Amino acid sequence: MSVNYGSKRLVVGAHYGLRDWLSQRITAALMVLFTLLVLGQILFTRGPIGYETWAGIFAAQWMKVLTFTVIIALAWHVWVGMRDIWMDYIKPVWLRLSLQVFTIVWLVGCAGWAIQVLWRL
Amino acid sequence: MTELVTSSRPQRPEFRNINAFKDLPSYRLPIAGVVSILHRVSGALMFLLLPFIIWMFDVSISSEISFARFTALFNIGIAWNWSSFLFWSFAQPVVLSLPGWLFKLVALALIWAYLHHLIAGVRHLWMDINHAVSKEFGRRSAIVTLVFSLVLTALFGAKLFGLY
Numbered sequence: 001m002s003v004n005y006g007s008k009r010l011v012v013g014a015h016y017g018l019r020d021w022l023s024q025r026i027t028a029a030l031m032v033l034f035t036l037l038v039l040g041q042i043l044f045t046r047g048p049i050g051y052e053t054w055a056g057i058f059a060a061q062w063m064k065v066l067t068f069t070v071i072i073a074l075a076w077h078v079w080v081g082m083r084d085i086w087m088d089y090i091k092p093v094w095l096r097l098s099l100q101v102f103t104i105v106w107l108v109g110c111a112g113w114a115i116q117v118l119w120r121l
Numbered sequence: 122m123t124e125l126v127t128s129s130r131p132q133r134p135e136f137r138n139i140n141a142f143k144d145l146p147s148y149r150l151p152i153a154g155v156v157s158i159l160h161r162v163s164g165a166l167m168f169l170l171l172p173f174i175i176w177m178f179d180v181s182i183s184s185e186i187s188f189a190r191f192t193a194l195f196n197i198g199i200a201w202n203w204s205s206f207l208f209w210s211f212a213q214p215v216v217l218s219l220p221g222w223l224f225k226l227v228a229l230a231l232i233w234a235y236l237h238h239l240i241a242g243v244r245h246l247w248m249d250i251n252h253a254v255s256k257e258f259g260r261r262s263a264i265v266t267l268v269f270s271l272v273l274t275a276l277f278g279a280k281l282f283g284l285y
Contacts, residue, residue: 025249028242035239051188054181078171081164103168110171117179 012087012096024080027073034070055121064118071114075107153263160241163234170231195221195228195281225281232277237270 004010041057042049058067082103090096139145150158167174181191193199200218207215244262248254253262279285 025246029246032239032243051185054188058182078164078168082168085161085165106168106171110175113172114175114178117175117182121182 012093012100020080024077027077030073031070031077034066058118058121064121067118068115071111071118075111078107079103151260151263152267153259156241156244156263156266159237163238163241166234167231167238170227173227174231193221195224197221198224229274229278229281232281233270233274236273236277237266240266240270 002008038057042053045053058064083100086096086099086103090099139148177191180187180194182188198219198221200216203215203217204210244266247262248258
């Protein structure tokens with residue numbers, strides 16, 4: 001086992017546990033269910049889909065709460081996945097850490113924007 | 122003593138990581154490997170296009186007028202006036218216009234990425250739950266994943282480009 005403390009502390013690891021693996025799968029399952037829910041409503045609509053139908057899907061409060069949860073789940077899921085990509089292909093710690101910080105900023109920004117769009121309906 | 126030991130040992134093979142330029146063109150990737158790398162590529166693509174996805178959500182859902190803009194985006198295209206964002210002024214307004222088919226093409230790429238990522242993800246979940254990790258299952262389920270994602274992409278794509 002290599003030294004993992006002081007100036008040798010690994011700051012860009014996956015913490016080597018079950019948590020990330022499991023959270024990626026649970027968030028994935030939630031997003032599959034959400035996809036089927038939204039897609040089903042679109043596919044079973046007769047005729048062209050106008051604004052009323054589309055906005056109507058997200059009108060109910062429970063749907064807003066569910067969509068909010070899915071946005072958070074998505075950000076979490078993407079964080080685990082993108083960090084895996086950086087850990088596999090990017091070796092210099094400074095660059096990997098920079099890309100991980102960029103990923104977090106990107107995802108938090110996108111999540112904030114999506115939630116704003118959702119809740120001003 | 123040291124010299125004696127090193128000279129009597131045969132040359133041992135040395136293994137290194139694969140080189141992207143030297144090894145990848147001739148690398149015989151199994152079909153499960155193709156599904157695996159496409160899972161990554163599709164995920165990274167959606168990550169990079171996330172602002173575009175949210176922008177589409179914003180335009181399509183905010184109001185009836187913006188919904189009309191959203192549909193026009195795919196049928197006609199869009200013209201962006203950048204003049205107010207620039208620090209210097211030109212005689213002509215600086216307009217970036219993008220055709221509708223370009224948006225359809227990007228949307229098609231996103232549809233493929235989403236479908237492939239979803240189906241390949243369900244395949245992962247299935248393997249995790251059933252411990253289905255045999256070589257044969259990996260091969261067969263990889264083929265099923267590719268067939269489903271490509272056929273569904275073709276179906277949604279045909280609808281997107283108004284073929285039916």
